[in-house]
Amino acid sequence: MTIRVAVTGAAGRMGSTVCQAVQEADGLELVARLDAGDTISTETLGGADVAVDFTVPTVTEANVHALIDAGVDVVVGTTGWNEESYGRVREHLARPEAAGRSVLIAPNFALSAVLSMRFAALAAPYFESVEVIELHHPNKVDAPSGTAVATAQGIAAARAAAGVAPSPDATESDPLGARGGVVDGVHVHAVRLRGLTAHEEVVLGNPGEQLTLRTDSFDRSSFMPGVVLAVREIGSREGLTIGLGPLINL
């Protein structure tokens, strides 16, 4: 059976790459391309079964609610989500009129990044110190990256579960914020550099040793197998799924 796909943010860097990937994928048909200024409705979605959203953090939640109301399952790669906005989607999906609808929201669809997040959570309790450094193209509008936030949250949860102390840090003065942002007690640093696409390092330190986990998306094609998998699988899932991990047994 063919899965009909609409893309919101279709003119963007990711959206246009997703449109091409959908057109090239067996069993998927691209039926609608929506971008800024377009209304989301059953008519504009062109009979889609699934919508894929790669827009901007300020609009993605409103898009998801409108897409659920329009009767499609939704795969979201846009960043900017948090526990409160996840909760509002769960509440929407629990309403009778949304019965059967599913949403998957993933901060990163690249296999290397999904594995790196998992490896970081596994390693985090074994090291005294851990910090996250994300590096992206300078056109990115949000910092830190959604992937870095999710990585830090996973690290923090693993360390809390294992009863590990906070990373040692004697810093007393940091007027410029040089120690970066802090997500659940984990320091996160953001680099914006022409020539980069999407990269992340997790550095973990013990006396006399360091483990570095690095993931590099050199090209947006790296995200496409994960997006296509999510489009194929979303119809058989219920409610809200967060991350690609559950689809690949991670």
Ligand SMILES: NC(=O)C1=CN([C@@H]2O[C@H](COP(=O)(O)OP(=O)(O)OC[C@H]3O[C@@H](n4cnc5c(N)ncnc54)[C@H](OP(=O)(O)O)[C@@H]3O)[C@@H](O)[C@H]2O)C=CC1
């Ligand atoms: N999960 C993952 O694996 C990945 C996630 N991302 C995330 O995806 C998002 C998009 O990134 P990227 O493609 O680089 O960004 P772009 O800015 O290139 O694309 C965003 C597109 O969305 C459009 N847009 C803005 N508002 C709306 C709206 N209300 N409805 C529909 N379209 C709208 C923009 O139009 P206009 O420019 O006219 O405003 C633009 O065409 C970001 O949050 C990024 O972090 C990126 C890569 C991988």
Ligand SMILES: O=C(O)C1=N[C@H](C(=O)O)C[C@H](O)C1
């Ligand atoms: O904006 C990007 O490019 C990316 N955004 C996502 C994020 O913020 O984590 C995923 C990937 O890092 C590329």
